[in-house]
Amino acid sequence: MYINCKGRLIDFTTPKVMGILNLTPDSFFDGGSRKSKEEHLFHAEEMLQEGADFIDVGAYSSRPGAVDISEAEELKRLLPVVESLVKEFPEVLLSVDTFRSEVAKRAVEAGAAMINDISAGNLDEKMLQTVANLQVPYIMMHMRGTPQTMKGLNEYEDLVQDILFYFSQKIREARAAGINDLIIDPGFGFSKNIRHNFELLSKSDLFKNLELPVLAGLSRKSLIYKTFDSTPDEALNGTTVLNTIALMKGANILRVHDVKEAVECVKLVEQLKN
Structure with a gap:
């Protein structure tokens, strides 16, 4: 499987690593730990040196119950950092959350x-057509409601079957809009x-049936630390x-x-597979 990123074909034969760059003061793990543009640039450089294939930049916290911020505030946090990253690291592949x-x-203009859209277009009716016009890869996530309401929207007939059906619908919508490169x-x-x-x-592993790259976002989440009665740290x-x-289940x-x-994880699993 491949996606086209700024004219570069990204081959998922070997899984990739996406480093998280939070620009929010209230994310569940490292929100607010870095405040200046220089600190964000240093962290991005560190992740690139460690082997990140992508950097995912987010300026709106999507943790359960996060404070809603305006579009203007999101842009104010985001654009200066995106512009600086592209200037400092011209080859960087930035994903924007x-x-x-x-x-x-x-x-994208920056x-x-x-x-990377947590709502797969459900929170902005213009998103799919905008991404199609931009001709960039699009990560579609499964979520119900909003970050403020999602915690209570967790009743399913059949969890995985329901999510597979959700993606089959969203993939059709994205293809109809003209989006070529999709990740779920x-x-x-x-x-x-x-x-x-x-x-x-x-x-x-059942998501491989969709024949698209699959992203796994498990890093320091509550299913881990609540199991041990500990903390994200x-x-x-x-x-x-x-x-x-x-990775063993097929994450790309x-x-x-x-x-x-994470890079070490990928290397070890690839050695095992080979």
Whole structure:
């Protein structure tokens, strides 16, 4: 499987690693730990040196119950960092984590290579057509409601079957709009409780039937640290274990806070497969 990123063909024969760059003050793990543009640039450089294939930049916190911010505030946080990253690291492949079409448009114009939408177009009716016009890869995640309401929207007839049906619909919509390069994200932690998340991981190989690259976003999430009655700060080892399982189940991208450990995961699993 391949996607076209700024004219470069990205081959998913070997899984890729996407490093998380949070520009928000309230993300569940490292929100607010870096405040200046220089600190964000240093962190991005560190992740690239550790082997990140993509950097995912987000300026709107999507943790459960996160504070809603305006589009203007999201752009104010996001654009200076995107512009600086592209200037400092011309070859970087930036993904922008947003559900707003205007933010997506402005970010790609500033040099971003991909859009990562937690709502798969459900929170902005213009998103699919905007991405199609931009001709960039599009990550579609499964979520119900909004970050403010999703926690209570976790009743399913059949979890994996429901999510597969959701994606089959969203893929049709995206293709009809003219989007060529699609990636799916089952949405660990979004509109799902801990039991759901483990069931989703255990059956995540079924998403290969969609014949699209699959992104796994398990990094330091509550299904790990609540299992141990600990905190996100103590969830690196658990993240590595679940990332390894995700790779064995066919994940093509690991979206992570800790790039070095994820790159090592990929190398070890590839050695095992070969």
